[in-house]
Amino acid sequence: MDRHPLTEAPSRGLGRTRRWATGRTDQRVERTLGALAVAVLVFIAAMLVTVFVKAWPSFSHNGLSWFGPGGDVDTQLRAMQEIKALPGHSLYYFRAWPLIWGTLLTTVLAVLLALIVSTLAAIFLTEFAPRALRRTLDPVIRLLAAVPSVIYGLIGILVIAPYINNHLISDARKASVSYVVQLNGADVMTAALILTVMILPIMTAISAGAFAAVPAAWREGSLALGVNRWRTIWRVSLHAARPAIVAATVLATARALGEAVMLAMVAGGRGFAPNLLDGVTALFEPVRPLAATIFQNSEGLSIPALGHTIYAIGAVLLVSAAMLSLGGWAAKQRFKRYGVRA
Amino acid sequence: MSTVELAPSTAGHGLAPPPGTAIARAPRERTGSWPLIDRVAYVLCWTVGIGLCLIALAIVLFMLVKGVAYLHPKLFVESPAPSLKESQSGGFLDPIIGTLIVAGLGIAIAAPIGVALGTWLAEYGRPSWLARAVESAIEIIAGAPSVVLALFGLLIFAQGYLGFLSQTAASGGVYGRSFFAAGAVMAVLALPLVVASTREALTRLPDRLREASFALGRTPATTVRRVLLPAIRPDIATGTVLGLGRIIGDTAIINILLGTYLTLQKVGNAPVIGTLRGTGSTLTSYIYSNSPAGEGNAPQKAYAAAFVLLVIVLILNGIVTWLTNRGGQSEGGGLSRAFRLIPNWSKLTWR
Amino acid sequence: MDPMMPPPVRRIAVDRDPYVAPPRAAPNGAAPAPATAVATRRHTAKAPSANVRERMSIDSVWLAYGENWVVRDVSLPVRQGEVLAMIGASGSGKTTLLRSLNRLTEITAGAARTGSIMLDGQDIHELEVNELRRRVTMVFQQPNPFPMSIFDNVAYALAERPGRGGRRRRRSPGIEAAVTDALHRAGLYDEVGGDLERSALRLSGGQQQRLCIARALAAEPEVLLLDEPCSALDPISTATIEDLIVELRDSVAIVIVTHNLQQAFRVADHVAFMHLGELVEYGTSEQVFDRPTMDRTRDYISGAFG
Numbered sequence: 001m002d003r004h005p006l007t008e009a010p011s012r013g014l015g016r017t018r019r020w021a022t023g024r025t026d027q028r029v030e031r032t033l034g035a036l037a038v039a040v041l042v043f044i045a046a047m048l049v050t051v052f053v054k055a056w057p058s059f060s061h062n063g064l065s066w067f068g069p070g071g072d073v074d075t076q077l078r079a080m081q082e083i084k085a086l087p088g089h090s091l092y093y094f095r096a097w098p099l100i101w102g103t104l105l106t107t108v109l110a111v112l113l114a115l116i117v118s119t120l121a122a123i124f125l126t127e128f129a130p131r132a133l134r135r136t137l138d139p140v141i142r143l144l145a146a147v148p149s150v151i152y153g154l155i156g157i158l159v160i161a162p163y164i165n166n167h168l169i170s171d172a173r174k175a176s177v178s179y180v181v182q183l184n185g186a187d188v189m190t191a192a193l194i195l196t197v198m199i200l201p202i203m204t205a206i207s208a209g210a211f212a213a214v215p216a217a218w219r220e221g222s223l224a225l226g227v228n229r230w231r232t233i234w235r236v237s238l239h240a241a242r243p244a245i246v247a248a249t250v251l252a253t254a255r256a257l258g259e260a261v262m263l264a265m266v267a268g269g270r271g272f273a274p275n276l277l278d279g280v281t282a283l284f285e286p287v288r289p290l291a292a293t294i295f296q297n298s299e300g301l302s303i304p305a306l307g308h309t310i311y312a313i314g315a316v317l318l319v320s321a322a323m324l325s326l327g328g329w330a331a332k333q334r335f336k337r338y339g340v341r342a
Numbered sequence: 343m344s345t346v347e348l349a350p351s352t353a354g355h356g357l358a359p360p361p362g363t364a365i366a367r368a369p370r371e372r373t374g375s376w377p378l379i380d381r382v383a384y385v386l387c388w389t390v391g392i393g394l395c396l397i398a399l400a401i402v403l404f405m406l407v408k409g410v411a412y413l414h415p416k417l418f419v420e421s422p423a424p425s426l427k428e429s430q431s432g433g434f435l436d437p438i439i440g441t442l443i444v445a446g447l448g449i450a451i452a453a454p455i456g457v458a459l460g461t462w463l464a465e466y467g468r469p470s471w472l473a474r475a476v477e478s479a480i481e482i483i484a485g486a487p488s489v490v491l492a493l494f495g496l497l498i499f500a501q502g503y504l505g506f507l508s509q510t511a512a513s514g515g516v517y518g519r520s521f522f523a524a525g526a527v528m529a530v531l532a533l534p535l536v537v538a539s540t541r542e543a544l545t546r547l548p549d550r551l552r553e554a555s556f557a558l559g560r561t562p563a564t565t566v567r568r569v570l571l572p573a574i575r576p577d578i579a580t581g582t583v584l585g586l587g588r589i590i591g592d593t594a595i596i597n598i599l600l601g602t603y604l605t606l607q608k609v610g611n612a613p614v615i616g617t618l619r620g621t622g623s624t625l626t627s628y629i630y631s632n633s634p635a636g637e638g639n640a641p642q643k644a645y646a647a648a649f650v651l652l653v654i655v656l657i658l659n660g661i662v663t664w665l666t667n668r669g670g671q672s673e674g675g676g677l678s679r680a681f682r683l684i685p686n687w688s689k690l691t692w693r
Numbered sequence: 694m695d696p697m698m699p700p701p702v703r704r705i706a707v708d709r710d711p712y713v714a715p716p717r718a719a720p721n722g723a724a725p726a727p728a729t730a731v732a733t734r735r736h737t738a739k740a741p742s743a744n745v746r747e748r749m750s751i752d753s754v755w756l757a758y759g760e761n762w763v764v765r766d767v768s769l770p771v772r773q774g775e776v777l778a779m780i781g782a783s784g785s786g787k788t789t790l791l792r793s794l795n796r797l798t799e800i801t802a803g804a805a806r807t808g809s810i811m812l813d814g815q816d817i818h819e820l821e822v823n824e825l826r827r828r829v830t831m832v833f834q835q836p837n838p839f840p841m842s843i844f845d846n847v848a849y850a851l852a853e854r855p856g857r858g859g860r861r862r863r864r865s866p867g868i869e870a871a872v873t874d875a876l877h878r879a880g881l882y883d884e885v886g887g888d889l890e891r892s893a894l895r896l897s898g899g900q901q902q903r904l905c906i907a908r909a910l911a912a913e914p915e916v917l918l919l920d921e922p923c924s925a926l927d928p929i930s931t932a933t934i935e936d937l938i939v940e941l942r943d944s945v946a947i948v949i950v951t952h953n954l955q956q957a958f959r960v961a962d963h964v965a966f967m968h969l970g971e972l973v974e975y976g977t978s979e980q981v982f983d984r985p986t987m988d989r990t991r992d993y994i995s996g997a998f999g
Contacts, residue, residue: 045479047491124390146659228375230384302500322482
């Protein structure tokens with residue numbers, strides 16, 4: 001069979017078969033599939049709408065200060081659970097700042113760390129690793145990505161947290177904040193470390209794919225100009241891989257935001273807002289990120305005020321994930337300016 | 343003109359340098375001449391690479407050690423029983439059954455819908471605003487935290503008219519938690535993976551495959567069903583197994599939609615439906631419950647169950663690797679196999 | 694001349710120019726030079742340069758990939774002030790030999806060599822490889838501008854000199870002057886000088902290749918290696934680059950590998966004909982094209998194979 005070059009190309013874009021779908025059966029098939037697509041769309045839209053509808057009372061009672069500080073989150077949640085309003089406030093009174101701050105601390109730390117490590121790992125994988133090591137590292141990365149979060153949580157709470165508690169947090173440090181909070185190894189640092197390991201694989205995989213896709217012509221051209229291999233990677237390959245690294249970061253941040261179980265086990269379980277003025281000790285203070293809060297209060301969903309508050313937290317998570325995707329897309333558009341293929 | 347002699351002349355030259363001349367092989371680039379900061383970066387890269395291997399090794403070895411220490415065959419056949427002593431708190435039969443039920447339900451719903459959706463996106467996709475909306479919706483699900491999906495699931499299944507899918511209390515309130523509910527939301531979790539695999543695989547198939555089928559008189563619908571989908575079977579399998587992995591590893595949805603009872607609780611008397619309407623646990627929620635973060639403080643059981651879970655996940659991972667390697671090797675073979683699915687394909691001639 | 698021999702390539706090139714070069718407008722808007730200026734320019738530019746000195750010497754070099762000796766016992770001089778063209782059929786080893794001049798063959802595992810290559814009296818294998826590649830730069834067959842702005846592309850190699858900082862120094866007057874100078878020498882400044890921050894990938898093929906030449910020149914090399922630089926370009930861009938090559942030969946030693954015999958005739962002062970790894974003939978371009986001493990050279994030039 002002769003191969004015509006025009007038909008060798010894989011079909012790009014959508015709707016390859018649609019052009020020929022004119023018969024009656026075809027139209028029925030197309031309409032059925034289309035109806036399915038509409039159903040899925042309606043389902044997802046309904047999900048978004050209902051979550052926001054259920055979340056609205058909590059926002060309407062608190063206004064914008066929902067996001068601000070004001071009292072202990074755990075006390076507020078408990079008040080809602082016992083349906084006994086705190087004195088001077090409504091039952092819906094809620095100030096989520098400690099939770100938001102905890103989420104920010106763990107997520108930003110983990111993503112920054114993972115960004116550096118995954119870029120170095122991707123460079124190692126594609127440029128410096130000998131072939132045998134490269135072949136071993138591929139399944140290793142896939143393995144790390146496949147481990148369920150509850151196992152990471154288990155290792156964290158049974159091994160890492162005690163280790164940090166016994167070896168990295170001195171008694172003096174514990175004493176310095178004991179009037180506010182107890183340090184026991186389940187804290188920002190442990191959570192961020194394990195979160196880093198959890199989001200590393202996907203970032204490394206995407207970045208490595210981008211580095212491997214850099215045209216050899218650029219690498220050769222740079223070497224031929226007398227630029228050593230590391231500088232070539234740093235100035236050309238990294239430059240070309242930037243859109244993919246941005247995409248990977250967005251994906252990893254979304255994953256980190258949504259991580260509930262591991263953080264519920266390891267981050268401390270207390271709605272505490274670490275005080276940066278404590279210095280390094282702040283890293284050893286417990287937090288409870290947003291997703292973990294939902295997870296740990298899931299029994300109270302039928303209680304009116306508590307339920308609304310939890311849905312409100314869910315809505316905040318959804319909006320953050322959506323904004324992340326948008327931000328990532330905008331960043332990719334900026335890189336397209338120099339002709340770097342995303 | 344005489345014919346040209348194209349072989350090299352051996353006059354004066356050999357096919358190899360005269361013996362005794364020093365032959366130098368290409369050296370690896372010496373980093374000794376690099377500026378310091380570049381050398382530091384080079385060492386860092388190596389450290390990170392080796393470090394990753396070590397971390398993975400540490401995790402696997404640790405779980406292996408703990409698992410072997412605490413795993414007994416009888417754990418597989420006993421149901422969890424509340425007890426203060428670990429040695430009497432039973433095994434994890436129910437959680438394993440629960441995992442199988444949830445995974446089976448989830449994939450049974452997600453796979454057909456996902457393949458159908460992926461096919462529609464790749465092959466039809468009209469009107470285009472609908473296609474783009476569906477793609478965005480799938481991306482939203484893919485990025486949404488599983489806790490939020492679970493919240494939404496609870497909202498749906500706690501509605502009165504869906505009470506048959508779970509338990510209804512005497513006061514009329516629908517419990518909303520059951521294997522049905524968990525399975526359905528797990529399907530939503532796995533859907534994006536199946537859709538993405540199907541769609542990308544279909545887009546990668548060249549047009550000439552479709553044209554060949556149409557040229558031989560098959561309708562487009564039949565082409566999709568008989569030629570295209572079988573051609574991408576490995577990719578569909580990959581997507582399904584990836585979704586399965588995601589389902590099996592999730593705890594948040596289980597905790598919210600299946601409750602925290604460790605044993606299977608049937609609702610009603612129907613044999614299978616009763617179990618599906620009831621609640622129970624899976625390996626993941628069992629591990630969570632037995633860890634210091636949950637109620638029971640039975641780390642040994644937690645380690646044993648974690649080991650079993652890890653083995654299951656690794657096997658699934660291995661299946662995905664095997665599937666992708668197989669698909670890749672027979673890239674040309676897969677395509678010609680696809681062509682053979684069109685009857686009378688050999689009668690086709692290309693101009 | 695032997696009446697039985699087919700007419701040499703040269704006559705074809707002289708009798709009719711197969712293309713029309715665009716008239717170049719002078720910067721102050723004066724009338725463009727007459728069309729015949731192209732043909733005449735070729736002839737006058739071919740006058741040998743006054744200042745010719747030897748820059749590199751290739752001595753009994755053998756090169757292999759794995760067990761296969763691709764270049765066998767080749768010795769050539771490379772001189773500044775002249776253009777050396779290496780011609781030959783595919784697989785004759787000319788590209789490999791070119792790449793060995795800046796040790797680019799070393800990035801392929803399993804490459805072996807013997808013999809010596811000297812740059813200004815120093816063995817290039819004793820030099821630090823990156824310093825060598827700054828002194829002997831290369832332009833490739835496919836234009837490969839980096840995905841950066843035009844300015845960053847040309848300044849790319851400049852920032853690597855020891856003692857240079859990073860982007861802070863990008864706008865230092867030294868670098869800006871060097872970039873402008875390189876663009877002028879490559880004949881590209883008139884066309885892109887207005888906006889140097891544009892992405893280099895937006896340029897046309899010929900402009901991209903001239904950008905690559907500018908980039909190679911910015912490092913002020915002693916030798917410029919060109920690996921079939923015009924094979925991916927249209928005739929007009931080819932003509933521009935060929936003019937450029939002839940202009941540059943006084944300041945840099947130029948080695949060009951080309952498949953195109955007419956091009957070799959147009960630009961080269963010395964020609965080396967290689968076949969299956971061996972140097973069959975080396976001489977001035979008049980001598981090799983008009984009076985080849987070896988049968989194989991004659992066969993190749995007359996198109997019997999290739």
